[in-house]
Amino acid sequence: MEKATLAGLDVKQLLDLYRGMLQLREFELKVQELYRKGMLPGFVHLYIGEEAVATGVCSNLRPDDLVYSTHRGHGHAVAKGVPGRLVMAELWGKSTGSSAGRGGSMHMYAPEYGFMGTNGIVGAGIPLATGAALSAKLRKSGQVVVTFFGDGAVNSGSFHEGLNFGAVWNLPVVYVCENNLYATEMAFLRATKNTSVQSRAAAYKMPGIEVNGSDVTAVYEAAHEAIERARADGGPTLIEAKTYRFGGHHEGDPGTDYRTREEVEEWKSRDPIKTLREKLLTSEAATPDTIARIEGEVQRWLDDAVQFAKDSPEPSAATVLDHVFCA
Numbered sequence: 001m002e003k004a005t006l007a008g009l010d011v012k013q014l015l016d017l018y019r020g021m022l023q024l025r026e027f028e029l030k031v032q033e034l035y036r037k038g039m040l041p042g043f044v045h046l047y048i049g050e051e052a053v054a055t056g057v058c059s060n061l062r063p064d065d066l067v068y069s070t071h072r073g074h075g076h077a078v079a080k081g082v083p084g085r086l087v088m089a090e091l092w093g094k095s096t097g098s099s100a101g102r103g104g105s106m107h108m109y110a111p112e113y114g115f116m117g118t119n120g121i122v123g124a125g126i127p128l129a130t131g132a133a134l135s136a137k138l139r140k141s142g143q144v145v146v147t148f149f150g151d152g153a154v155n156s157g158s159f160h161e162g163l164n165f166g167a168v169w170n171l172p173v174v175y176v177c178e179n180n181l182y183a184t185e186m187a188f189l190r191a192t193k194n195t196s197v198q199s200r201a202a203a204y205k206m207p208g209i210e211v212n213g214s215d216v217t218a219v220y221e222a223a224h225e226a227i228e229r230a231r232a233d234g235g236p237t238l239i240e241a242k243t244y245r246f247g248g249h250h251e252g253d254p255g256t257d258y259r260t261r262e263e264v265e266e267w268k269s270r271d272p273i274k275t276l277r278e279k280l281l282t283s284e285a286a287t288p289d290t291i292a293r294i295e296g297e298v299q300r301w302l303d304d305a306v307q308f309a310k311d312s313p314e315p316s317a318a319t320v321l322d323h324v325f326c327a
Contacts, residue, residue, distance in 0.1 A: 047075035056219025068125035073118030084305035123153035152183025213243030
């Protein structure tokens with residue numbers, strides 16, 4: 001069932017959600033700019049267009065709760081509370097990054113913030129999160145674990161095995177499918193007969209929720225329900241957030257060979273940030289000055305992250321064997 005938009009959030013909560021999404025958008029736009037200039041090494045998969053999902057989910061989490069991410073994970077990291085400085089420096093390959101410049105975009109960790117890593121293997125976060133949830137249950141820590149994954153992961157064995165195990169053990173885990181309709185260039189409707197991800201929850205006797213992933217308040221409400229259930233020993237939930245990446249699969253993929261211009265523009269018209277901003281202004285929950293103030297604060301936050309990363313030192317060659325188990 002599709003969850004209705006949550007109307008019970010107060011103005012501060014709504015403004016916090018707006019700020020959170022704007023941080024993710026501006027961060028990724030800056031990463032795109034720097035990458036195109038050749039200033040960032042490696043490979044990046046941008047989160048532009050999907051900001052409502054990470055923001056809506058992670059706004060419900062405690063600092064000690066855990067998040068397992070994907071290859072498209074910068075948004076998850078920032079939304080979970082990893083400082084923008086550490087994320088940007090990691091993308092830059094600097095020693096001050098969250099993984100000392102060793103992980104980059106797809107192997108970025110910040111466990112001190114409850115962020116248990118981006119992951120270059122599709123669906124790999126599902127069993128990892130399930131195991132972490134088992135640990136939390138056995139330790140009676142009260143932690144909830146969230147794992148994000150795309151539609152491309154739901155036909156993998158890790159999806160079935162992870163959800164089945166989570167259900168059998170009644171674990172405090174929330175499975176969040178960011179269904180952006182494409183796994184690289186493979187349309188979801190070409191990969192499976194059942195394109196309703198949330199309906200698969202019935203096979204494991206857990207709640208399944210389909211939510212408008214372009215509506216941050218709807219995501220917030222769905223995640224709130226699932227996270228509170230998990231924390232109260234009510235077991236796991238599968239959330240399917242219908243969302244869309246505005247760009248290609250990775251930076252360098254134009255994303256035009258397998259999608260029509262009309263489809264992309266139609267999804268851009270649902271821009272979650274623009275949508276919330278319009279709601280805030282038309283409802284008079286916020287004034288243009290309030291929005292401008294938040295935008296200025298986000299810009300200063302971003303400028304600080306970029307300057308910190310730019311000024312940070314490269315990793316020393318003398319540390320090449322640090323964190324190596326066997327050499």
